Amino acid sequence: MKKTLLCMMTFALLTWLVPVGGLLLAEAPLPDAPLTSPAATPAPGTAADSGAAATPVPDASPDADSLRVLDEATGEILTVSARDYRIGAAAAELPADWPDEAIKAQMVAAWSYALFQQQQARAAGQAHDLSADPARRQGFMTREVLESYWGVDFEANYARLAALADQVDGWVVQWQGAPAACCYHASSCGHTEASQNVWTESLAYLQGVDSPWDTAADGWEVTVTYTVQQMTDALQLNFADRGLDLSGEPADWFGAPTLTAAGYVASQPVAGAELTGTELRGALGLRSAAFTVVYADRTFSVTTHGYGHGVGLSQWGARGMALEGKRCADILAWYYPGTTLVQP
Secondary structure, eight states: OTTOHHHHHHHHHTOOOOSSSOHHHHHSOOTTSOTTSOOOOOOOOOGGGGOSOOOOOTTOOOOTTEEEEEETTTOOEEEEEHHHHHHHHHHHHSOTTSOHHHHHHHHHHHHHHHHHHHHHHHHTTOSOSEEEBGGGTBSOOOHHHHHHHHGGGHHHHHHHHHHHHHHTTTOEEEETTEEOOOOEESBOSSBOBOGGGTSSOOOTTOSOOBOGGGGGSTTSEEEEEEEHHHHHHHHHHHHTTTTOOOSSOGGGTBOOOEEOTTSOEEEEEETTEEEEHHHHHHHHTOSOSOEEEEEETTEEEEEEESBSOOBSEEHHHHHHHHHTTOOHHHHHHHHSTTOEEEOO
16 A cells, blocks of 8 residues: 555554454354355454554564464464465355356455555564454464365365465565555445545555446345334444434434445435444444435335445456456456556
C-alpha cells in the first residue's frame, strides 16, 4: 500500500466490529460448517490488530520464504514456509475441487496479502506477521489439520494443491514495487466495492470492478428475518449512543438507503440516526452490506446479496472466470487493476 506504514495504520483504524468476534470470524466459515463457502480477508492491518499482546522483535527483517503465523487457539507462533502457506491458505479458503486457475489466483492473492502484512508487522516490531486459527479452518490450515479435515481424501487433495502451489512459486502481486494488499472475499453483489467505502484508505487497485459471475454463488441471495423485539435489541445494543428513537411505528424505522456505486449500502436512516451499511451489517450479523430491509406483519426481512466485505478478489468470481477459460494472471489483473504480477 504505497509501502508506507502510515497508510497501513490509517487503513486499520476503521476495521469494524461485529457481535461476538472480529471481522475475520464474521467472514470465515463457521467451525463445524462444510467448507462450501469461501472465507475472506479482514481489513489490512498490522499484527497488533489481532488484539494479542505484541512482543517486540529487535532487528527483524522481511523474509520472502516464510511467515510467522500466530495460532490463535494455542498462542504458538508457527514458522510457515511460503509453499506450506499457499497450500494451507487456499485449503482454508476454497473447496479443494474448485478450478485450478481459481485456486492458483487465491494462492497468489493470499501470499501477496501475507507479504504486505509481514512488511507492516515487522516494521512495527511485532512478534508475528499474521494470525490464524488452523483448528477452526480460519486463515490457514496446517498439514496436520488438513489430514484430519480431509480424511481419506487427504493424499489426493494435498498433492493437487501442492502441485498448484509449485506452479505459482514466487508469484507476487505488486503495487509500486511492493506487495499489494490483495484483499479478497467470497462473493460481491455483482460489482466489487471500493476500499474507502469499507475502511478509510482509497487504494487505486481496489476501486471495484464488475463481477457478474458472483450471482451464481451458493447463498448469493439470502433473506433473514427479525421480530420487532430482536431488531430493537440489536439496534439498542450496538447504537445506544447514536440517538435512536424507537418509540414510533417499526414500519417507519428504516428510511431509504444511500448506495455506493457498487450497490452496497453507504448509509441508511434508522430511527432518527444515520448509520453506515457496514455498521448495520455488523450489528445484524449480515452476510453483506448489500442489503434491503422490508417490514411487514410485525417482521423485518433483510435480504443480502453476496458474502463478505466485497473488496478485492471475489472468490466466486475467480471460479466463474476460471470456468470460462481465464488464467490465474487474468483473474488477478481483473480484480487488482493496475497492479503488476511478478513471476520468477
